[in-house]
Amino acid sequence: MATMADVAKEAGVSVATVSRLLNNQETVSPETAARVFAAIEKLDYEPNILARNLRKNESRVILIISPNVTNPYYAHILSGIGDVATKLGYSALICNTEDDEEREREALDMLRKHRADGAILMASNIGCKWLLDYSREFPIVQCSEYDPQVDIPHVSIDNYQATQEAVQYLVNLGHRYIAMISSENQYISTKLRMQAYRDTLEKNNIAIDNEFIICASRDYSFKSGKSKAKELLNVSPRPTAIFCISDTLALGAITAARELGLSVPQDVTVVGFDDVEHTTMFHPYITTVAQPCYELGQQSAYLLYSQMRQEPNMPRQLVMDHKLIVRESSASPKIV
């Protein structure tokens, strides 16, 4: 492999000139530039990234911390991050935490060990003071979840607004008995969706029935969605609509309804969230709030890049567009 010195010699210039040209910093005369480029071409020169990394003291690796890459929601985000990272010349250090705070900290220590230049965190629970300490020392971006009390750059959708739209849609359909399947986790998205659900009902003068609000497992499992939906469907009066904070939970709810002999949407409306689970693999296709997961990942990577480059005027937060997608699992209630 040709080295920069080889190129310099071939072009009859010094290594500094070659380096300057490659890092397009200061000006180099067109003639010498041409000679250098010719030499690069001739020798099939590629800069040695390892040497550059050592010199610039950067690893060109970004740390990706997610509960579980296998979850389709995170897989799509990862895909977006990965594509941008590859394009920008970065590799990824992927750490699955299984939603364990201890493992999250361990993973973040990769920054301290100089194994990565910056990190993208998905799904951190609210209230981690130690995260702020890391963020002061290293470039960090939070994707999807974040702590509103803590000023760490993040990208997400507007969960409050999105939920408002979904619940208002249900109200407009004529529903008055609207239940919600939330989750036990401490995500900001969970909190905001809950708040929006309550506020929207109140705004429409619908009393909030605490029996209609129920929490599924932290990881939005199909199983817990199913069992919690069964509980809800046994409440009297029975809810005519169930708003679920994930598609997996919605799938569980639909299955629960079916097992109880109820049909969706004739007897009960079910709405999901995310639009990444297999929403159109079975009838009824699920009405859901779509999140642009891939783009969420892309923007997170770009935002982290700006931060690593210490660009000025960097946005502290990016809000991506969501979209309510009406499919088959929602309809007006039978008796208004």
Add this chain to the structure above:
Amino acid sequence: MATMADVAKEAGVSVATVSRLLNNQETVSPETAARVFAAIEKLDYEPNILARNLRKNESRVILIISPNVTNPYYAHILSGIGDVATKLGYSALICNTEDDEEREREALDMLRKHRADGAILMASNIGCKWLLDYSREFPIVQCSEYDPQVDIPHVSIDNYQATQEAVQYLVNLGHRYIAMISSENQYISTKLRMQAYRDTLEKNNIAIDNEFIICASRDYSFKSGKSKAKELLNVSPRPTAIFCISDTLALGAITAARELGLSVPQDVTVVGFDDVEHTTMFHPYITTVAQPCYELGQQSAYLLYSQMRQEPNMPRQLVMDHKLIVRESSASPKIV
């Protein structure tokens, strides 16, 4: 951050001694070793990976080439690779090829550019001579798919054996009209499963009806599974069982059957492959051949590591265990 020189000074030795100790090569006297370790502890020293990489001329990155990380099958493999890579001190350069050979080559060029030390390829089509050239020059492992003509280390299940078991299971149930939904792709797994299907029928003296063999899209899409299953179910005599080479296709087949007014497994048996798609999210739960995806990924990473370390006696191929999982989508045919 403390450097090796700091440690050396603190311990009253030379950097060479520290280096030797850290790379546990030659012998260092116990007393000096103790002093050095104490110094390392005291200064909270961590070796600088960038310098080490330059010196050893390695990037500590492994290239992961897959059609699409978002596909649950690959996501699980990726998860296995990622965990092992992190443990061994490697990062990942993730390249999605969308099954495009050109993009596959581009991705492999990352090796030539020294952006990665080795590569794990998933899902290469058969008959890429150029791949062998790369493999002679760089450490490469193929996961799931490979070319039997080409001697590149690989890890996979025994697709022939697995299919044989699945088809024999159907025969044992009493099925004689057994159809297959395969794929247009040129994967070795596809080829072997087809061969095993044919051989098993023949061995049982069941004539092979070419109308019963149909190819879905390259990416095993739900949609193509559904439409191809509809074609099959309109053949006369109608197949009593459909063996699908992926769960997504099986889901499509079940949906197709339902839309045609047939119930599974009463009217038609459906068997899938992989056990990663949501096989137990809807009834009937799918009978399928499970692949140990996560382990496939882990072993690929270990195998690549052996290769990068140039370990002798490295296995050229690893065959992992599969398992036929009987659930609800299979039963004996109504009329034998």
Add this chain to the structure above:
DNA sequence: CTGTTAGCGCGTTCAA
């Protein structure tokens, strides 16, 4: 506009 030169931190000869 260009060249000289000094490291970045480590691993590894070679000599003692």
Add this chain to the structure above:
DNA sequence: TTGAACGCGCTAACAG
């Protein structure tokens, strides 16, 4: 068993 010294290939002062 240990130390001195060199160089991996590049970037960034500084000097001209």
